[in-house]
Amino acid sequence: MSRAFNFSAGPAALPEPVLRQVQAELMEWQGERASVMEVSHRGAAFVECAAAAERDLRELMAIPDDYHVLFLQGGATTLSALLALNLAGPDQVADFVLTGHWGEKAVDNTQPSMKVSIAASSKAGGYSDIPARDGWQLTPGAAFVHYTPNETIHGVEFHDIPDVGGVPLVADVSSNFLSRPIDVSRFGVLYGGAQKNLGPSGLSIAIIRKDLLGKHGRALPPIFELLNQANNDSMFNTPPTFAWYVLGLVLKWIRAEGGAAAIGERNARKAAALYAAIDGSGGYYRNPVAPAARSTMNVPFFLPDAALDKPFLKEAEAAGLLGLKGHRAVGGMRASIYNAMPEAGVAALAGFMADFARRNG
Amino acid sequence: MSRAFNFSAGPAALPEPVLRQVQAELMEWQGERASVMEVSHRGAAFVECAAAAERDLRELMAIPDDYHVLFLQGGATTLSALLALNLAGPDQVADFVLTGHWGEKAVDNTQPSMKVSIAASSKAGGYSDIPARDGWQLTPGAAFVHYTPNETIHGVEFHDIPDVGGVPLVADVSSNFLSRPIDVSRFGVLYGGAQKNLGPSGLSIAIIRKDLLGKHGRALPPIFELLNQANNDSMFNTPPTFAWYVLGLVLKWIRAEGGAAAIGERNARKAAALYAAIDGSGGYYRNPVAPAARSTMNVPFFLPDAALDKPFLKEAEAAGLLGLKGHRAVGGMRASIYNAMPEAGVAALAGFMADFARRNG
Numbered sequence: 001m002s003r004a005f006n007f008s009a010g011p012a013a014l015p016e017p018v019l020r021q022v023q024a025e026l027m028e029w030q031g032e033r034a035s036v037m038e039v040s041h042r043g044a045a046f047v048e049c050a051a052a053a054e055r056d057l058r059e060l061m062a063i064p065d066d067y068h069v070l071f072l073q074g075g076a077t078t079l080s081a082l083l084a085l086n087l088a089g090p091d092q093v094a095d096f097v098l099t100g101h102w103g104e105k106a107v108d109n110t111q112p113s114m115k116v117s118i119a120a121s122s123k124a125g126g127y128s129d130i131p132a133r134d135g136w137q138l139t140p141g142a143a144f145v146h147y148t149p150n151e152t153i154h155g156v157e158f159h160d161i162p163d164v165g166g167v168p169l170v171a172d173v174s175s176n177f178l179s180r181p182i183d184v185s186r187f188g189v190l191y192g193g194a195q196k197n198l199g200p201s202g203l204s205i206a207i208i209r210k211d212l213l214g215k216h217g218r219a220l221p222p223i224f225e226l227l228n229q230a231n232n233d234s235m236f237n238t239p240p241t242f243a244w245y246v247l248g249l250v251l252k253w254i255r256a257e258g259g260a261a262a263i264g265e266r267n268a269r270k271a272a273a274l275y276a277a278i279d280g281s282g283g284y285y286r287n288p289v290a291p292a293a294r295s296t297m298n299v300p301f302f303l304p305d306a307a308l309d310k311p312f313l314k315e316a317e318a319a320g321l322l323g324l325k326g327h328r329a330v331g332g333m334r335a336s337i338y339n340a341m342p343e344a345g346v347a348a349l350a351g352f353m354a355d356f357a358r359r360n361g
Numbered sequence: 362m363s364r365a366f367n368f369s370a371g372p373a374a375l376p377e378p379v380l381r382q383v384q385a386e387l388m389e390w391q392g393e394r395a396s397v398m399e400v401s402h403r404g405a406a407f408v409e410c411a412a413a414a415e416r417d418l419r420e421l422m423a424i425p426d427d428y429h430v431l432f433l434q435g436g437a438t439t440l441s442a443l444l445a446l447n448l449a450g451p452d453q454v455a456d457f458v459l460t461g462h463w464g465e466k467a468v469d470n471t472q473p474s475m476k477v478s479i480a481a482s483s484k485a486g487g488y489s490d491i492p493a494r495d496g497w498q499l500t501p502g503a504a505f506v507h508y509t510p511n512e513t514i515h516g517v518e519f520h521d522i523p524d525v526g527g528v529p530l531v532a533d534v535s536s537n538f539l540s541r542p543i544d545v546s547r548f549g550v551l552y553g554g555a556q557k558n559l560g561p562s563g564l565s566i567a568i569i570r571k572d573l574l575g576k577h578g579r580a581l582p583p584i585f586e587l588l589n590q591a592n593n594d595s596m597f598n599t600p601p602t603f604a605w606y607v608l609g610l611v612l613k614w615i616r617a618e619g620g621a622a623a624i625g626e627r628n629a630r631k632a633a634a635l636y637a638a639i640d641g642s643g644g645y646y647r648n649p650v651a652p653a654a655r656s657t658m659n660v661p662f663f664l665p666d667a668a669l670d671k672p673f674l675k676e677a678e679a680a681g682l683l684g685l686k687g688h689r690a691v692g693g694m695r696a697s698i699y700n701a702m703p704e705a706g707v708a709a710l711a712g713f714m715a716d717f718a719r720r721n722g
Contacts, residue, residue, distance in 0.1 A: 002389070002394065003388060003389060003394050003395060004394035004395065006394075006395045006399050006400075008395075008399065008400065008401045008404075009401070010401075010599065011398060011399055011400060011401060011402060011599065011602055012399060013395070013399050014396065014398060014399055016388075019387060019388055019396050019398075020388070022387060023384055023387040023388060026380060026383060026384040026387065027364060027377075027380055027381070027384060028363070028364060032683075033363065033364050033365035033367075033681070033683065034364060034365065034367045034369075034374070034683065035375065035380055037372060037375060037380075037561040037562075037607070038367050038369065038372055038373060038374050038375055039367075039369065039372060039684075040369045040370070040371075040372060040684060041372060041562070043369075043684075073434040073435045073436070073439070073563060073601075074434045074435050074439070074584070074598075075434070075598045075599050077584045077598040078434070078435070078584050078598070080582075080584075081582035081584050081585060084582070108582070108583050109582040109583060109584050110582070111582075112580040112581055112582050113582065193599060195599055200398040200601075200602070200603050201398075201402070201599045201600065201601055201602050201603070202434060202563040202564070202600070202601025202602070202603065202604055203563070219473040220473055221441075221442035221445070221469070221470040221471070221472075221473050221474065222469050222470060223435070223438045223439050223441075223442050223470050224442060236438075237435075237436045237438040237439070238371065238372070238436050238554060238556055238562045239562065239563070240434075240561075240562055240563025240601065240604070241372055241561070241562050241563070242561050242562070242563065242603065242604070243563055243601070243603070243604075246398070320394065322393075322394065322395065323400075323401060323404075
């Protein structure tokens with residue numbers, strides 16, 4: 001056996017040096033005479049491990065001091081439900097800008113708890129573009145504006161942060177978390193699951209401007225009250241310690257790789273190489289997204305005939321290229337090229353695609 | 362370095378053969394050419410891994426077919442909040458029997474969503490006993506009766522299942538999950554975090570009688586609707602795959618050890634040995650719990666003088682006995698002796714306690 005290039009959409013590839021370290025210290029972690037999975041989250045060793053992850057994330061993303069950084073469970077979907085409960089009362093309005101599946105999911109999980117208005121949507125066009133900013137119908141006095149900067153399934157990404165005036169911008173960054181530098185101060189909330197760019201599944205992160213919490217006026221179960229997690233270093237209850245530890249190692253790896261700027265440049269090169277392979281195939285491969293809205297993280301593409309999908313996937317697997325099947329909602333192929341995907345993986349995929357097109361053209 | 366005996370209350374010791382297997386296959390899992398952390402939860406390999414864990418849990422606990430088995434996130438605390446939302450409407454009543462800290466927490470997380478009545482509590486006596494069944498003031502027509510069969514902090518355990526007539530019994534079994542055979546059919550819901558007896562933190566399990574879901578009449582965010590998880594094999598959203606995989610290995614280890622009956626007998630022997638060390642110390646060590654309500658899982662004990670706590674903990678650590686500090690709510694010591702703690706660990710602790718008492722008596 002040997003490790004292959006893994007293009008899964010999430011859970012996704014992790015940096016190999018991180019996995020090697022996890023393996024090496026799995027039985028005995030840091031002189032604790034126990035696995036990191038076995039030690040108390042309240043012991044000095046794990047508390048420092050957790051705090052180091054927060055420090056590294058704050059440094060890598062240049063998170064201002066007036067933001068909480070919360071390490072939570074339940075994925076972005078659970079967080080979207082909790083944010084609705086924590087950021088506003090039931091009579092307030094949340095504006096949504098929809099550019100794909102996950103924006104719709106966030107609406108579903110917000111709607112039962114407050115008013116929702118769809119400020120803009122590219123659904124009519126099959127989520128292949130971003131609605132022009134000047135057409136957004138924002139609600140005056142909205143509690144927040146929610147959008148999904150990168151839509152994993154449709155492969156649509158905002159390359160600029162939209163200006164929504166003084167209303168807090170809430171962004172589900174599950175699939176482009178720390179994929180390049182970002183101005184956190186432009187947001188009210190950045191949130192997402194870790195399992196694409198930052199770690200294993202089972203851990204989610206919320207970066208929340210401090211003044212936004214604790215004003216909803218609802219009677220919530222304490223475990224749903226994000227302020228309780230903020231006031232307890234995300235240990236209001238037992239956290240997912242192993243996932244937190246692995247995330248910490250991934251953050252150290254990103255630092256060693258040069259930080260957000262270097263990672264962002266590499267991600268841009270990877271995306272450029274893959275879109276070049278698609279656009280340079282003489283129409284054999286097709287990406288349906290408007291060029292200005294193409295994702296650097298998730299690249300969906302279609303073959304000339306859906307009957308070729310199976311042989312493509314089978315031969316790709318044999319060539320050591322895994323996880324390329326598109327999401328069932330859209331079909332075709334999808335290559336997820338998150339932070340941990342090396343440039344060599346993208347080059348191998350591009351080479352395979354050219355060879356496959358030649359043999360099946 | 363070498364591994365020590367770990368008496369942590371949770372996250373807690375895992376079986377060493379499980380950790381060795383995790384370590385061995387960490388880089389490449391089951392011919393997938395990727396870590397188990399990196400593969401899609403919707404791929405055939407992980408789907409089978411997840412299903413095998415459910416099958417093994419159903420077999421080990423003899424769970425009837427009319428019960429869902431859900432693999433979730435957020436710990437028992439989150440689950441108690443979700444159960445209140447899923448099992449009843451806001452005007453219904455939940456009866457609580459309190460025998461310690463975690464029962465109180467469940468009340469806190471139920472109260473905002475429905476009516477709560479404390480049917481019985483041993484708080485006045487410092488949670489050192491179980492309120493006699495004939496004094497419980499159950500509410501006619503209650504939606505459910507909640508109790509905590511084993512209270513981790515106070516070390517109080519029910520050794521029989523209380524009879525509450527036809528009202529569904531809801532039990533937080535976080536700290537005695539699969540610690541011995543149990544008649545699941547006596548319960549409406551058994552739920553708990555995995556991080557004490559069954560796996561790493563970040564995974565919780567709910568075993569729910571099927572007829573209890575979907576009748577609450579509330580407008581819930583879909584991610585809070587447990588029926589959605591039930592209808593999607595607990596993959597309504599991305600599950601904590603690594604924790605689920607480790608739990609599966611722990612269940613296979615329990616099977617190999619002889620199943621619930623054999624584990625239960627071993628746990629009884631371990632508890633008997635430790636209480637004998639306390640009771641046989643001529644009053645040097647003291648466990649405050651009524652003998653009939655003593656926990657087989659969590660054994661709190663006090664030294665004759667709190668000034669001895671620090672040297673006791675320091676010398677115990679040097680002797681390879683970890684995690685013995687009592688919860689801050691009660692002080693003193695606590696030995697958690699879950700499924701993965703070998704009898705040799707308890708024998709080593711008992712020997713150390715006798716030696717320490719001799720030297721500091």
